[in-house]
Amino acid sequence: xxxxxxxxxxxxxxxxxxxxxxxxxxxxxxxxxxxxxxxxxxxxxxxxxxxxxxxxxxxxxxxxxxxxxxxxxxxxxxxxxxxxxxxxxxxxxxxxxxxxxxxxxxxxxxxxxxxxxxxxxxxxxxxxxxxxxxxxxxxxxxxxxxxxxxxxxxxxxxxxxxxxxxxxxxxxxxxxxxxxxxxxxxxxxxxxxxxxxxxxxxxxxxxxxxxxxxxxxxxxxxxxxxxxxxxxxxxxxxxxxxxxxxxxxxxxxxxxxxxxxxxxxxxxxxxxxxxxxxxxxxxxxxxxxxxxxxxxxxxxxxxxxxxxxxxxxxxxxxxxxxxxxxxxxxxxxxxxxxxxxxxxxx
Amino acid sequence: xxxxxxxxxxxxxxxxxxxxxxxxxxxxxxxxxxxxxxxxxxxxxxxxxxxxxxxxxxxxxxxxxxxxxxxxxxxxxxxxxxxxxxxxxxxxxxxxxxxxxxxxxxxxxxxxxxxxxxxxxxxxxxxxxxxxxxxxxxxxxxxxxxxxxxxxxxxxxxxxxxxxxxxxxxxxxxxxxxxxxxxxxxxxxxxxxxxxxxxxxxxxxxxxxxxxxxxxxxxxxxxxxxxxxxxxxxxxxxxxxxxxxxxxxxxxxxxxxxxxxxxxxxxxxxxxxxxxxxxxxxxxxxxxxxxxxxxxxxxxxxxxxxxxxxxxxx
Numbered sequence: 001x002x003x004x005x006x007x008x009x010x011x012x013x014x015x016x017x018x019x020x021x022x023x024x025x026x027x028x029x030x031x032x033x034x035x036x037x038x039x040x041x042x043x044x045x046x047x048x049x050x051x052x053x054x055x056x057x058x059x060x061x062x063x064x065x066x067x068x069x070x071x072x073x074x075x076x077x078x079x080x081x082x083x084x085x086x087x088x089x090x091x092x093x094x095x096x097x098x099x100x101x102x103x104x105x106x107x108x109x110x111x112x113x114x115x116x117x118x119x120x121x122x123x124x125x126x127x128x129x130x131x132x133x134x135x136x137x138x139x140x141x142x143x144x145x146x147x148x149x150x151x152x153x154x155x156x157x158x159x160x161x162x163x164x165x166x167x168x169x170x171x172x173x174x175x176x177x178x179x180x181x182x183x184x185x186x187x188x189x190x191x192x193x194x195x196x197x198x199x200x201x202x203x204x205x206x207x208x209x210x211x212x213x214x215x216x217x218x219x220x221x222x223x224x225x226x227x228x229x230x231x232x233x234x235x236x237x238x239x240x241x242x243x244x245x246x247x248x249x250x251x252x253x254x255x256x257x258x259x260x261x262x263x264x265x266x267x268x269x270x271x272x273x274x275x276x277x278x279x280x281x282x283x284x285x286x287x288x289x290x291x292x293x294x295x296x297x298x299x300x301x302x303x304x305x306x307x308x309x310x311x312x313x314x315x316x317x318x319x320x321x322x323x324x325x326x327x328x329x330x331x332x333x334x335x336x337x338x339x340x341x342x343x344x345x346x
Numbered sequence: 347x348x349x350x351x352x353x354x355x356x357x358x359x360x361x362x363x364x365x366x367x368x369x370x371x372x373x374x375x376x377x378x379x380x381x382x383x384x385x386x387x388x389x390x391x392x393x394x395x396x397x398x399x400x401x402x403x404x405x406x407x408x409x410x411x412x413x414x415x416x417x418x419x420x421x422x423x424x425x426x427x428x429x430x431x432x433x434x435x436x437x438x439x440x441x442x443x444x445x446x447x448x449x450x451x452x453x454x455x456x457x458x459x460x461x462x463x464x465x466x467x468x469x470x471x472x473x474x475x476x477x478x479x480x481x482x483x484x485x486x487x488x489x490x491x492x493x494x495x496x497x498x499x500x501x502x503x504x505x506x507x508x509x510x511x512x513x514x515x516x517x518x519x520x521x522x523x524x525x526x527x528x529x530x531x532x533x534x535x536x537x538x539x540x541x542x543x544x545x546x547x548x549x550x551x552x553x554x555x556x557x558x559x560x561x562x563x564x565x566x567x568x569x570x571x572x573x574x575x576x577x578x579x580x581x582x583x584x585x586x587x588x589x590x591x592x593x594x595x596x597x598x599x600x601x602x603x604x605x606x607x608x609x610x611x612x613x614x615x616x617x618x619x620x621x622x623x624x625x626x627x628x629x630x631x632x633x634x635x636x637x638x639x640x641x642x643x644x645x646x647x648x649x650x651x652x653x654x655x656x657x658x659x660x
Contacts, residue, residue: 012409012410013409013625097604098604098605099601099604123410124410153604154604155601155602155604155605157601158601158602159491159494159496159497160494160495160496160497160602163496163497164496167496300409301409301624303623303624304624307608307609307619310605311605311608313605314517314604314605314606314608315605317604317605318517318605340408341408341409341410342408342409342410342411343409343410
């Protein structure tokens with residue numbers, strides 16, 4: 001099982017087998033184009049899509065009520081709402097972490113950036129664009145919010161952050177469809193916090209041009225070491241292909257299946273998500289986001305890129321660099337690494 | 347007129363010299379057989395991987411393109427790599443502050459405990475040794491929680507005097523956060539070593555000194571410390587080797603420290619990142635060897651410096 005954004009990293013090392021031969025028309029129709037894009041590198045398919053992470057904004061209904069906020073639909077509105085809450089003495093509006101790199105990349109793509117352009121038919125060529133206006137804009141936005149004290153700077157996958165969520169230190173979380181599963185497993189939304197969260201579509205940079213984005217999502221890949229790739233592909237494609245497994249997946253494992261039969265079913269859409277106090281979050285937020293999602297092009301060195309991005313955010317937090325400088329540093333670091341690893345950076 | 351001649355021996359009989367030779371050979375063989383398990387494990391798990399890593403370090407691999415034989419180019423790259431050099435500079439700075447601190451703390455505590463013979467002293471000895479009994483990883487995780495703003499006691503303690511608690515996991519203070527953690531873990535161990543050495547001092551020396559009119563402090567400075575210098579040198583070398591290879595604590599605190607600790611914070615972490623996170627085993631092996639060379643050089647300097655003088659003779 002592999003997270004979709006790491007597939008190119010393994011594919012370029014020759015670790016994954018191409019299973020496009022085993023994907024027939026009926027299997028292909030079960031997943032959206034965006035889902036297939038995420039597990040493909042060029043024309044080859046290197047994983048069977050299982051679940052995804054269409055992004056949305058989850059927020060505390062009690063905080064929004066107390067401070068009279070309606071869920072913001074654009075990032076400008078988000079900033080205004082954050083300022084309102086802060087001025088009235090409320091909690092932090094959100095969080096800008098160093099360890100949520102995939103989310104930051106998604107927001108940059110939402111703003112129109114294309115961080116990586118990579119085609120494995122020319123495996124030596126790669127386009128890296130991490131410091132263009134759109135990418136810098138996103139980093140500048142969040143740097144401004146954290147400077148003004150509107151959002152926190154805690155690492156997102158730590159007990160510290162979860163404790164903050166339980167305490168009500170954050171009014172919103174820019175999150176994905178797997179959040180209910182992850183957070184409720186960690187203890188958020190239980191006890192006093194029960195039913196206080198709701199989901200809303202993610203704010204947009206341009207209200208006239210909404211872009212759906214994704215964070216995470218896993219696939220079952222067949223390794224190149226497999227001596228029976230056809231059988232392995234059958235298993236990979238078949239594990240979550242039947243109704244019972246899929247239903248168990250979204251009901252009990254709280255994953256967000258990408259299978260169209262689930263996404264189109266009334267059961268899934270009308271499901272009253274307990275974490276959101278019974279809100280039909282799938283119908284309202286996540287299914288439309290999943291269907292509108294076109295897929296991202298991930299880099300073939302996700303590990304290095306995420307670490308460079310985490311470092312960039314850390315320097316912004318420490319005041320050692322402005323967002324613009326941090327983006328420039330990151331661009332040169334990643335480009336240098338790519339060149340050293342034999343790529344030709346376009 | 348008696349001559350001693352060797353009795354003519356029949357072949358294969360139990361003559362004295364032959365018996366000795368056979369027994370000696372049997373003992374030699376037995377000795378090697380006893381060594382065999384250890385030797386096999388040693389060769390398989392220490393020597394062979396070292397050679398293999400050395401072999402790997404002479405190649406360079408890349409995500410695009412083949413693995414090339416580059417002989418010592420990797421070593422040149424490591425020695426001019428700013429991330430590696432930063433890591434080395436950090437562990438050296440850390441060692442310079444940590445080792446005197448650790449040795450000072452453990453020496454003072456050992457001297458104090460040697461002075462007292464009450465039950466409290468015994469209990470104190472156990473308690474000071476206890477952190478060493480806690481596995482390193484658990485200790486680091488525990489301190490991660492103690493340092494955290496939400497879970498740790500610092501907020502309350504500093505709140506009592508109305509001050510803001512320092513964030514020992516921040517970029518500015520992470521040095522001290524790690525210093526505190528490592529001293530807590532190792533001071534007990536070093537203390538026991540010094541304490542054992544102190545027990546080995548002949549107590550008549552103390553009597554003689556008391557007759558000469560020395561007080562406790564003078565006894566400690568002029569008699570006890572000089573006589574435990576071999577133990578101190580031993581601790582110094584252990585601490586040096588361990589600190590230059592610093593890995594566990596920063597690696598565990600990395601996710602909690604929100605960017606204060608990066609992947610190349612110490613040379614060992616950098617080697618780990620290169621080999622296991624980025625898949626570049628060749629460069630990772632190179633860094634390990636260069637780090638090993640750095641450790642070897644420093645330990646050799648220290649052993650040489652403390653060889654004749656045997657320590658800090660006053």
